[in-house]
Amino acid sequence: MNGCRAKGSWVADEKDTVHYSGAAGGWGSVRGMTEVLARERPTPAALDTLRRQNKPGGFMCVSCAWGKPKHPHPFEFCENGAKATLWEMTSRRCTPEFFAQHTVTELRDWKDYDLEHQGRLTHPMRYDRATDKYVPCAWDEAFAAIGTELKRLDPKSTVFYASGRASLETSYLYALFARMYGHNNLPDSSNMCHETTSVALKKAIGSPVGTCVLEDLEKCDAIFFFGHNTGSNAPRLLHPLQEAVKRGVQIVTFNPIRETGLERFKNPQSPVEMLTGKETEISSLYLQVKAGGDIAAIMGMIKHVLSTEERRWREDKRHVLDVDFLAQHTTGFETVKAHAEQLSWEEIERESGLARADLEKAADVYIAAERTIFMYGMGLTQHVHGSDNLTTLVDLALLKGSIGREGAGISPIRGHSNVQGQRTVGISEKPELVPLDRMAEQFAFDPPRDTGLNTVDACEKIISGEVKAFIGLGGNFVRAIPEQVKMEQAWQSMRLTVQIATKLNRSHLINGEVAYLLPCLGRSERDMQVTGAQAVTMEDSLSCIHGSQGNGHPASDHLKSEVAIVCGMAKATLPPNPKARWDDWTADYGLIRDLIEESYPEMFADFNARVFTPGGFYKGNAARERIWKTESGKAEFTVPTSLSALGLGDKEGRWRLMTLRSNDQFNTTIYGYSDRLRGIEGTRDIVLMHPDDIAAAGLAEGQVVSLASDADDGEHRQVDGLTVTPYLLPRGCIGAYYPETNPLVPLWYHDEASKTPASKGVPVRIVT
Ligand SMILES: Nc1nc2c(c(=O)[nH]1)N[C@H]1C(S)=C(S)[C@@H](COP(=O)(O)OP(=O)(O)OC[C@H]3O[C@@H](n4cnc5c(=O)[nH]c(N)nc54)[C@H](O)[C@@H]3O)O[C@H]1N2
Numbered sequence: 001m002n003g004c005r006a007k008g009s010w011v012a013d014e015k016d017t018v019h020y021s022g023a024a025g026g027w028g029s030v031r032g033m034t035e036v037l038a039r040e041r042p043t044p045a046a047l048d049t050l051r052r053q054n055k056p057g058g059f060m061c062v063s064c065a066w067g068k069p070k071h072p073h074p075f076e077f078c079e080n081g082a083k084a085t086l087w088e089m090t091s092r093r094c095t096p097e098f099f100a101q102h103t104v105t106e107l108r109d110w111k112d113y114d115l116e117h118q119g120r121l122t123h124p125m126r127y128d129r130a131t132d133k134y135v136p137c138a139w140d141e142a143f144a145a146i147g148t149e150l151k152r153l154d155p156k157s158t159v160f161y162a163s164g165r166a167s168l169e170t171s172y173l174y175a176l177f178a179r180m181y182g183h184n185n186l187p188d189s190s191n192m193c194h195e196t197t198s199v200a201l202k203k204a205i206g207s208p209v210g211t212c213v214l215e216d217l218e219k220c221d222a223i224f225f226f227g228h229n230t231g232s233n234a235p236r237l238l239h240p241l242q243e244a245v246k247r248g249v250q251i252v253t254f255n256p257i258r259e260t261g262l263e264r265f266k267n268p269q270s271p272v273e274m275l276t277g278k279e280t281e282i283s284s285l286y287l288q289v290k291a292g293g294d295i296a297a298i299m300g301m302i303k304h305v306l307s308t309e310e311r312r313w314r315e316d317k318r319h320v321l322d323v324d325f326l327a328q329h330t331t332g333f334e335t336v337k338a339h340a341e342q343l344s345w346e347e348i349e350r351e352s353g354l355a356r357a358d359l360e361k362a363a364d365v366y367i368a369a370e371r372t373i374f375m376y377g378m379g380l381t382q383h384v385h386g387s388d389n390l391t392t393l394v395d396l397a398l399l400k401g402s403i404g405r406e407g408a409g410i411s412p413i414r415g416h417s418n419v420q421g422q423r424t425v426g427i428s429e430k431p432e433l434v435p436l437d438r439m440a441e442q443f444a445f446d447p448p449r450d451t452g453l454n455t456v457d458a459c460e461k462i463i464s465g466e467v468k469a470f471i472g473l474g475g476n477f478v479r480a481i482p483e484q485v486k487m488e489q490a491w492q493s494m495r496l497t498v499q500i501a502t503k504l505n506r507s508h509l510i511n512g513e514v515a516y517l518l519p520c521l522g523r524s525e526r527d528m529q530v531t532g533a534q535a536v537t538m539e540d541s542l543s544c545i546h547g548s549q550g551n552g553h554p555a556s557d558h559l560k561s562e563v564a565i566v567c568g569m570a571k572a573t574l575p576p577n578p579k580a581r582w583d584d585w586t587a588d589y590g591l592i593r594d595l596i597e598e599s600y601p602e603m604f605a606d607f608n609a610r611v612f613t614p615g616g617f618y619k620g621n622a623a624r625e626r627i628w629k630t631e632s633g634k635a636e637f638t639v640p641t642s643l644s645a646l647g648l649g650d651k652e653g654r655w656r657l658m659t660l661r662s663n664d665q666f667n668t669t670i671y672g673y674s675d676r677l678r679g680i681e682g683t684r685d686i687v688l689m690h691p692d693d694i695a696a697a698g699l700a701e702g703q704v705v706s707l708a709s710d711a712d713d714g715e716h717r718q719v720d721g722l723t724v725t726p727y728l729l730p731r732g733c734i735g736a737y738y739p740e741t742n743p744l745v746p747l748w749y750h751d752e753a754s755k756t757p758a759s760k761g762v763p764v765r766i767v768t
């Protein structure tokens with residue numbers, strides 16, 4: 001299949017497997033944007049907004065969390081960032097008239113795409129049980145009713161979820177509201193995403209976030225990439241990668257799928273590349289590891305680095321390892337060394353699905369490089385042994401002192417545009433991560449000190465009936481979580497559900513007894529309050545904080561900002577407290593930034609003055625300075641608890657299902673049915689399989705099958721109507737889209753340390 005070289009066309013290889021032979025970016029991405037323009041019919045202001053995207057003084061993209069450079073390109077956005085903005089600035093409206101025409105029960109049968117395609121929500125709505133419809137209501141009425149309900153409930157029986165987009169200002173107040181009300185039940189989308197990072201990196205190097213900054217990419221000489229679909233999910237990262245390749249940087253990729261963005265890239269912002277068809281080969285080595293096979297692959301590389309060290313030292317007294325760093329900065333090296341040495345290549349090859357020679361080749365790239373960066377996405381975090389994936393990767397990085405050095409480090413590629421920032425300013429179920437003493441003083445209250453509920457805990461307690469109310473600050477919780485069928489049934493026995501959203505989604509249709517749907521401004525829109533237009537801030541994947549100011553005309557006159565909605569609910573719920581100035585904060589977000597600075601003086605010194613620093617301002621990272629805030633005070637080597645990242649081993653008839661995003665979606669928001677970079681068009685109801693697996697399982701291409709859970713727990717979970725589609729995956733691994741296949745993920749099937757659902761190695765059977 002490497003022989004396929006026709007540019008930008010869909011070709012079948014000798015096995016008739018679909019494979020995109022073009023580059024990521026290029027004319028395809030321009031076409032992708034044009035299609036969205038036609039579909040969303042954005043307002044004229046939208047194009048002007050795009051011009052201001054990701055620029056100082058402009059607004060920060062609502063799509064991915066990748067860093068925004070100091071010197072932006074004329075158009076600092078990508079196909080998918082533009083799609084996200086145009087999706088928000090659509091001229092379509094989901095009005096009270098729409099809700100008058102459809103019952104909620106009827107809408108539950110609609111597809112995700114069709115629900116959001118109705119456009120922006122325009123009015124606050126209340127669920128009316130008698131007619132099974134949403135009916136418009138006044139904001140004051142909604143706040144008063146929510147306040148009355150919350151006052152009646154035990155705060156500990158309520159959950160306040162956040163989906164990673166809301167600004168630092170909103171998030172800080174949302175968490176404050178939860179704590180003043182009396183709980184730490186603050187799960188956010190990070191609990192389904194990079195919580196593995198927050199737990200495993202914290203344990204190993206004392207930092208819950210990555211250690212790299214944008215400039216490191218300009219100085220490294222090798223990059224190792226694990227489990228991230230960059231072309232679709234952080235396309236702007238392809239620019240620095242392309243520049244790195246041009247400097248001679250070696251990129252080694254571990255991914256079961258040959259993702260186009262990591263193979264080839266054509267810069268849509270370079271006229272020369274667009275007109276000449278010139279494209280850059282991104283990965284110099286691309287290894288199709290089995291799903292769940294990374295621990296074995298990394299241990300294989302560690303093994304080879306160690307044996308090369310021994311040989312070099314014996315032959316010419318040179319080190320491969322950074323022995324000074326190991327002695328001064330780490331603990332546990334000897335145990336990992338012993339572990340690697342006793343592993344056989346046979347088991348490494350079996351578990352990883354990769355040949356020893358290839359793993360040695362990859363390790364040789366690391367050995368030769370002076371400065372190496374390790375990047376990763378959901379392919380590592382969403383496994384039962386996801387934390388082991390990450391600590392093993394840290395082991396590899398520590399061998400050569402690749403953390404806390406310019407041009408080197410570990411760099412998780414985060415998801416939502418402010419998911420990292422929400423944790424920074426207090427949205428966390430873990431009270432020990434929040435400066436509660438300082439906040440107790442700031443606001444004259446007694447914050448709850450007990451651990452709150454994360455996503456999985458919250459789901460368990462919704463099923464058991466202990467959770468009685470759920471507030472969603474954005475997102476589509478019911479559609480994004482595991483165990484969807486059971487969760488939807490349990491959901492409806494809650495007393496209160498409140499959803500703050502921009503567009504209609506499935507979570508709004510699974511209602512508690514009392515339910516409100518509150519429409520908010522999007523980030524691209526002008527946020528006018530009594531003191532004038534407001535700016536907000538967010539933190540990117542590389543720990544830089546950026547200001548953002550929308551200038552689009554709001555989708556409806558009845559929208560409120562997220563800050564105003566949070567303050568409105570808090571004011572209606574909490575007893576008066578002169579230190580809780582909800583109205584003043586709504587009027588002037590600068591006051592909220594002052595509060596954030598007071599709570600977190602180290603990271604947010606001079607916050608208001610620095611909001612529009614070009615490239616953002618860096619909040620700092622101790623591990624980058626080689627100060628290790630771990631239990632031992634050193635960077636810790638960790639022996640993995642398992643050689644496979646999967647929770648359940650192989651068995652006759654069991655497949656490893658990876659639930660994947662297409663190039664035409666943002667999480668549960670489905671923009672369309674084109675997974676352009678994978679060559680899959682017109683449908684999402686498919687299951688990808690190796691052609692030899694299709695034959696061996698007695699199936700045929702195009703056959704429609706069901707997937708059923710094979711988790712050995714007696715539960716029946718099934719998704720029907722998936723068309724068998726040949727695709728070059730490792731044998732035994734199959735792929736299908738998220739969120740359609742979420743009903744197959746058992747709630748208990750999650751990373752052991754962080755409880756991140758294991759959406760990438762789900763055990764399933766194929767049912768015909
Ligand atoms: N356009 C767009 N951008 C997005 C999003 C979106 O939906 N659309 N979502 C945002 C969010 S919230 C997030 S978290 C990120 C998600 O971005 P990614 O981290 O890229 O997440 P996935 O799309 O789930 O893809 C995971 C990748 O891991 C690979 N993989 C699966 N299993 C394994 C494994 O066991 N080992 C290895 N090495 N690889 C594996 C898959 O083939 C795939 O390439 O993107 C963010 N950006």
Ligand SMILES: Nc1nc2c(c(=O)[nH]1)N[C@H]1C(S)=C(S)[C@@H](COP(=O)(O)OP(=O)(O)OC[C@H]3O[C@@H](n4cnc5c(=O)[nH]c(N)nc54)[C@H](O)[C@@H]3O)O[C@H]1N2
Binds near residue numbers: 164416522
């Ligand atoms: N099987 C499986 N499950 C997964 C994953 C997977 O890979 N596989 N990935 C997981 C990951 S990484 C994540 S992050 C979660 C995502 O879970 P969520 O973050 O809960 O879901 P989203 O799909 O991002 O939420 C989309 C909704 O957000 C609302 N929205 C959009 N913009 C705004 C805004 O500015 N303000 C407000 N208030 N609302 C807005 C819209 O109404 C839209 O319908 O899913 C997780 N679930």
Ligand SMILES: [Mo]
Binds near residue numbers: 189192194414415416
């Ligand atoms: Mo995510």
